[in-house]
Amino acid sequence: MIRALAAATAALALAASCLAPPPPIVVSTPRGVVRAHSHPDAAATAALLEELAPGVRALLPGSQDRSVEVWVQQDLQLFRFGTRPSSVRGFTYLAAPFRARRIHLQSGGATRWYLSHELVHALIDSSWATLPAVLEEGLADAVAERLNPNERTSIRAHRLLDASAFTGGLEVLLGYEQQTPTGNRRRELPVRIHFHPDETPQTALELLDTGRRGLFSSRGTVAESYYGFAWLVVDRIVARRGFDGLHALCLEASEKGLEHIPAEELLAAAEIDLARLDPDFLASCFTRDEFRRALSIRPAAFAEVPLNLLDGLRDELDAHDLLVRARPTFAIAHQEPWPLLAIPSLREALLATW
Template sequence: MQAAEGIVRAADQLEARRISAMLDSLGPRIEALLPNSSLPEDLEVWIQGQPRLYAFPGSQVEDAEGLWSEHHHRVLLARNADNLERTLAHELAHAALDEPWQMLPGTMEEGLCDLVSARLCPEDSSRLRAGRLCSAALACGGLKLELRLSWPDDQRQWLARVTLSGEDQGDSPQREVFEVEAGLSSTALTSGTKRGFYGLAFLVMERATANIGLDGVRDLCQRAEGQDLDEVPPAWLLEAAELEDETLAWRRAAVEQMGPEELRELVQMYPNFAVDALYSWLVNEDLEAGWPEGLVAELELLGGPTISLVGVDTLLESLRERQVENSLAKLAAGPQSVDK
């Protein structure tokens, strides 16, 4: 289907019209947001079950929701992407970047495109930010959380500390993110490591643009180009982002960037760590009726925000499922004999 901003190839007309509408909405907004950007005139957007070009090694793009092929001027989107519009915005940002932007080192372009997609799809930005900032923190040592439970009308109180850890990304992930091009299909990385680099790049871009804007970041690219450098020196981006070259400083910065909405999204995405901590205390409660009346359940991201877990529906549903599973397990085990 021919859209104003390019050609859309999809499974049927209904899908093609839906993606065409997204493309025509996002295209002009990306060009308005990104300095000196423009989409290719021969742009194509393909919707597939799994984004794939024959030139890409399949084993390295299995978890990709979108791909940009510069050679073909083609965006490839996974039909079941977590958020198709946001994924399309990310890939269109790649497509729209002009030559000076190519001076960004390592994985920084991915962070830039994530930033653009978050701004253009604000209704889903908390989810993206939660995922990226969490991944950044996990790459730099993990997240520390404190779960507090109490009932105001009695003396029962309970506290648990939880540490979320990610894959080991070496001693200096904050340096490697400027060296590794995690967005390339030819770069062999585990999914966890790739997410870590994407998160770190997003952290840099979000902080840098908060300080100097997108125009300022592009000015750094032009400055590096004017000095015949191969890329923007990491020190320039660290200065713009007000980040130190220390792993713990990056972890602290990632935590500080997270707000209550991001912490709530984190629980929605990964409820098991909270379920494991809560279940033993609530095992005898009737959760089918909802959260126990008067329960105070707070989750604090140490160094960051605190939220109430009461009202997080996905968490309550996971607790109910755990109760059902345990009840079925007891029934399957049958009655236990008792020796007298």
């Protein structure tokens, strides 16, 4: 017993010695402590923590009134060795289920979005235990978009593009002016764009059938497309039933002794039919402003469309003439089109590759 205790103590000491050191600059707030490597990062994040933590609690039933420690790091690290992938902008380190030890955030970038997201992981209590693990990610993004109206369009556009893996891509219309002997004629060409490898309805069902303990152990790092699908399901449920309605589904599943809410109940609440989850469905989810934001988020992917479909114009038009004379546009779902000239990042991507 003594040897076992000594071995356990030594193992804990070794693990502690491997943890990344805390950032040196500390700002204390009524909502928790923020540590960072610069005074501006520490002060700005502390102000956000004071603002956003009460917002999370006000939106979400089953959230804990507790302080939270936040580390702002140049490179996200839990341990001294190794860093998180660059695509990961934050994570929550749990001491036990529903007991957060601290939040790690990458300095710079969309701090409001990522802090709001991680605060959901840090503050929800065990009454959410029957929510499938991937939907906790969707819940975090659904809260983030509602707490940050200035970033809502960006959050939604990102997640709709991510969800396109489950809809067979996104179908868009490329419009342009074609010169003919009798004058210019406007043409529109439909094209489907794939931003991620396609996923199947079976994968969607498997995700909804995976509890908190199984997601990372069975799949490792969660793909961005899974975040998109999770957000889509949660956002549609919340739009119809509110956060209280989603929480009620968790409580009902718990009362029945279920590990998690059945997939069919979640899909019914979201009004999603996996058999009809197609590019037309996805296009209908975008507002015009969200589609404009999507064009600027993935300019290289969208720029490939005119590069491929209008290749025959290369001998006649340089990139600048293409934009001015052919006047290419993108549109979806019977919306008014967006001229490529109106999207700076997309315009630059086309100019660089034409």
